[in-house]
Amino acid sequence: MIKNYIKTAFRTLKKNLGFTAINVLGLALGLATCLLIVFYVVDELSYDKFNTKADRIYRINNDIKFGGNDQSYASSPAPLAAALVADLPEVEKTVRLINRGGNNVKKGNQNIKEDHMLFADASLFDVFTFPMIAGDPQKALVEPHTVVINETVARRYFNDPLQAVGKTLTFNDSTLYKVTGVIKDIPKQSHFNFGFFLSMSTLVESKEDAWFSNNFNTYVLLRQGADPEKFKAKLPLLMRKHAGPQLQSILHITFDQFEKAGNKYQLNLIALKDIHLKSNAVSELAPNGNIQYVYIFTAVAIFILLIACVNFMNLSTARSSNRAREVGVRKVLGSPRKYLIFQFLSESVMVTFIAAVLAVITAYLFLPVFNNMADKSFSFNVSSLSWLLPGMLVAVLVIGCLAGFYPAFFLSAFQPIEVLKGKLANGFKGSWLRSFLVVFQFSISIFLIIGTLVIYNQLQFIQHKDLGYKRDQVMIVHGTWDLGNQATAFKNEVKQLPGVLNATMTGFLPTMDYRNSSSMFPDRNLDQKKAVLAQSWTVDEDYIGTLGLKLVKGRNFNKQMGTDTAAMIINETAAKLMNVADPINKMLYVPQDNMAKTWKGYRIVGVVKDFNFNSLKTNITPVALAYGDDKGALSLKVNTANITTLMGLIKGKWKSMAPNREFNYSFMDDDFDATYRAEQRMGTIAVVFTTLAIIIACLGLFGLAAYAAEQRSKEIGIRKVLGAEVSTIVAMLSKDFIKLVLIAILVATPLAWLAMHQWLQSFAYRQNIQWWVLAVSAFLAVFIAFATISFQSIKAALMNPVKSLRSE
Template sequence: MFRNYLKIAWRSLKKQPFFTFLNTFSLTIGIAGGMLISLYVYDELSFDKMFIDSDRIYRINADIKFGGAVMNIAETGAPMAGTILNDFSQVENVTRIRNRGSLLIRKSGTEENTKEDQVAFADSTLFDFFGINLLVGDSRTALTEPNTMVLTKTAAEKHFSINNALGQTLLVNNEDTYTVTGVMDDLPKNSLLRDHSLFMALAGYDDAQQMLWTSHNYFTFIKLIPGATIEDFKAPLHSMLEKYIFPYVQQFYPGITAESFAASGNYLRYSTIPLTDIHLHSNRHHELSANSSIQNVYILSFIGLFLIVLASVNFMNLSTAYSLKRAKEVGIRKTLGSDRSQLVWQFLTEAGLISFISLLMAVGIAVLALPFFNELSGKSMTLPFAAPYFWIILLSATILLSLFSGSYPAFFMSKFVAAKVLKGSGQSSIGGGGVRNSLVVFQFAISVILIVATLVVFQQLNFIQGKDLGYTKDQILVIDDVYATGNQIEAFKEEVQQLGQVANVSLSGYLPTPSFRQDNGFFKEGSTEQENALQMQNWQVDHDYISTLNMELIAGRDFDKRYPSDSTGMIINESALAILGLKPEEALGLRLSQDLGEENPDFYKVIGVVKNFHFESLREDIGALSLSLGSSSSTMAVRIKSGDFPNAIEGIASIWTKMAPGQPFNYRFMEDSFNRVYESEQKLGQIFMVFTVLSIMIACLGLFGLAAFNAQKRTKEIGIRKVLGASVGQITLRLTTDFLKMVGISILIAIPIGWYAMNKWLEDFTYRIEIGWSIFAYAAFLAIGIAILTVSYQSIKAAIKNPSQSLSTE
């Protein structure tokens, strides 16, 4: 029987090539799009699950309010890990990681350095804790000794073969010698350690041994014993404040207690987050690696689901619309003895056949599109053809899709009354128009929501690009690792300054693009109470910093080489003023110190106030910040005159080669560094655009088919209207208007949903656009324009047909 169903289904599909093409093509697009999005979502949800005992691993977070600053950070103090291991019976093991940033390394006895961008210090427990096996070396002892390191396979191969790696020595930043004690495989791309190429031993790193409870620099991970729950750990974790934190802080604030700390509005709270939740549920200051957002996963999951649903809706719509052509077939089958269940199975078989053909075509399209999608999403995904579960999921999904798509048309057509359809009254008795119209409304409502979302994302990105940041990011060339010039740093700066293409130069490791920086507590002279603390960042800059970045002073003056006293001068920003409760002019001459508890503290004197500038992403408020003169020579900012970038870079490179032979010349543009902060939003916007186009394409295919059917169904009506004097334009307008009404209803439904959804997305940004009426006007105009283009072809084709042919049609 099934073979008979299949044979008839194939014949029926061949009889209606236009209908078959529309259904197959739209389902193919929907399945291929859903498949790609499913790969993306699976990859996002799989982060860090490859580590042993990942379900028992948690990270300790800290939420702090102090000195007017609110900090939600992913790090804790150095002593936290060891104390937890000693005091908490629920904890099996702990490990710490401290980001080091980038460094230059070279094999001892060679001159050429290579740069490693992501380097970290780590405890000796790191590899056993996460279950990371070393290709060579002992994971238990690899980082137990000072000045030892473990490299990834890729990093190690830059210097020596893997088998000869153990015992080799590397010179770090031209100063410190480290011994290679292990080589590990490259870390998975869906792990929080993916960006790190080199781990150095925390053993021997002085800061890691200090009892600095309030200096939060270490990512601290705990692994619970089997059977323990995180709830068992949380209450004892809070007790550490009374037992360790406040006794330590009382060295600096003798009278501080938990009660007085809370009464001043300050707080310090520790919390935990599961390892496997970090990538999608954590967005704190100084994350170990760039995280994504669960919101993006939800959004893309809905898009993937909607693509398949839209394609299924097309099948339902076109199948019920074309049921008029098959009404007599159903009547004859029923007359010859077919019962309703047999007809249902026949139509479901047709749906299954179309779904299966679409599945095969979708797999081919997904294979071709995957490299492009990987580039778009920044991932390295592959289709797991060798995995049985992949094919089981695909076949199961195809069966479900067949049932979902084909069930309504099957039950709809199988209930036709044989006597009526064989008498020729099928057209008036078939019905289903209300359901078809509702499905068209649903399709276009989804498409309009996606259009609104795409427009909002790109408008927010344009807002970010055009926002006045308080400094100039254009035409700023940033040269990294300037310390590689040794004691010729100042000479290097002076020679670069002499280049005709260069407008200004500044040496500082602190630039107003997000990076790893710390806040420090400052106090006004004569005031050491914790209630009066000022928590702010302190950047070490040179005399040319403000002028190079075109920052604006609103009070006082810039650093000046004519005044030796500026070595203890300080320039603060407006946010610091707000916390101090002072006006710009009132702050000048104010003396601030961070040497709390010392007999003879050093003071900075405020000589200027700089207008607030964005040094974090636009998701964050501008915090308190100060600038002071100091030696921080990791980077150089060079402002280049318009149009001279190639010659300027060539000239700087020539000076570098002369002063730092054998050292890599690494440079970047500040604008690119700024844009990388919003890379995830840019990728999301591009993904939105691609799948919005696909959803519109699917909706248009359905509308195109319905328009063709509608024109065919109304052939005689059109002929009569033409005979009675109706013009082509009038007929076209009448045929088109019916569909535009449905599109209009779709727009009315989509606008409030799109507004609500994108307002929730924008809540992640402190500085954001307001969703204005123009976005919805553009979305509506685009939807209506697409609908008109889709329907007008069939409408015009029907309107220009010779009325004599129309009236003779049966």
């Protein structure tokens, strides 16, 4: 019986190749798109799940509101970890991590710049699952100046990972670290991925009892059965107990007074498995993903698959007149309705199976392109095939039955007498459901068009917004601290090169993560109500000129003035928080240590126009530029048509002063673009998916238009005989479809506006949704629909009426 169903289904599909091709192509595109999105979503949701204790691991975040700043930090105070273990019985283990930047690692006569380094407590391997292939995890990071490296690093420096333990690595030409362990490479699905873990006991600051330092990423492993919410509820009391006395010592106020003034220093919890998608705090160890994108792409996958299924339902029911006599004859010959239903479902499942095979092939061929767009490294391997094949089989059955469910019941319900008398309603107007499904398809397509245009518009706004500084033609030479005492000489020599307009030496740049915040007070009374929590950057006299900052008051630094070592330039936001008519020549006092035992006073000599030094998703916060010496990087303002020659000259200067050090550089424009790489990737993927959705919807519309023209062929023939113009016939055949597209525009436009308005709220600086975005989307939808329909309409209008009327 089943064999007969399959054979009949195959013959029917073969007989209607055009119908079959449209259905197979639409479903194949929909399934291929879904498959690629499934790869993306599964990957994003799998972060940190490789840790065997992931369900019990949490990171302590710190929410701080003070001195005009309100931020959530991924870091916490140095002594917090020990206090958690000592005071709260729910805590089994804690581990602290801190990123102090990279080092040059010596390999023969070469110094290799390694950026992926973390200092970590010895308990690292008790909390996280980092399998060690050589060394003792219980002792590896106990002693100062010890380091654990991963397999890749071990091969780079020692060839054989198993022989690395006991060897020595030289950092920055002098500091020796003993390799005490080698771990397997951390999976890519980790919210931090470093190759070097240095012993925390090496750092002096890790031992300080400074409850307001807030520099360490602290993770806790809760005991089995511990309630995270009850644990979280105990954190405020712990902070009051330990940080309260220091607050009293520094600001001479209690925690109650501190909070009553509207301030906040509050510990918070985030589950390890939530960090990658749900955290975007300051001091993250690496850029995270965004749960919104997972939701968006999942919705897009479902929408595209629905469009493909709707195509199948529409085309199947539209062909009802073609199958009506078949159903009538089968029923007259005694075929039960359940057999007819099974027959039509067999055809649906067969179409879906063929489409699924094509979808897997298509996804395989386009996977490299998708990897490039999404910045992933997906592949078809044994692991992926283990869930892919069963998943696709289930999808074939489910989608095949869902897509064929209504057509099967619709066609099998025909009454033989009505069929054989020709009383069935034919044509496009015969089904309100079919009209609803066309509206549904194009509503989704219009929704995606509007979303894509809004994303593109926002990205263009970001690219062209006046950030308050000039990032174009600024070249950054990184790691100039490698030059030591020769750094200043390097700057002066490079500054004289043709094509170099200006140069400034500091690591504190708007497009870098090099940051330092300090509490500043207008007097020594340390009144918390007058405090300003600002970024405190050390810069030289060329900083403002090189980056094109605009002075709105006062003057720039002057190296000829010895008093400028205690001078400061603040931004407009900091000036507003000071709440004075004119901040020039006013004083700001800044603590020089974590315990605020020593202070330094700075005289304000200038105010610069606000500039965006963080993502445009956040508001501008206070910045204070202090005059001093920082060798973090050298930024060059260049103006030359031959940038390659200039780079060669700069590299030559570098090699003459540091022959064994790597020459690393970037351009500020590229560094800025990297900040919004996730949004740019989303924009690109949105364009591709929207195009696919439109193509699939148009395939269905193309098939419907073909059948509508076929079913009205006699009417068209009569109209032509009576003198109707081609344009009249095209308009007649198109108007019913265009009406549905117009309804879809009315449905989709407000929904898309609401959704994209919500997405734009994640940007502090954003472009409002322009009216032309909605107008262009509507025009594109109508144009695409008309272009699709008109092909069949014009073909039908040009047909010789003799062919359609010869049997009359």
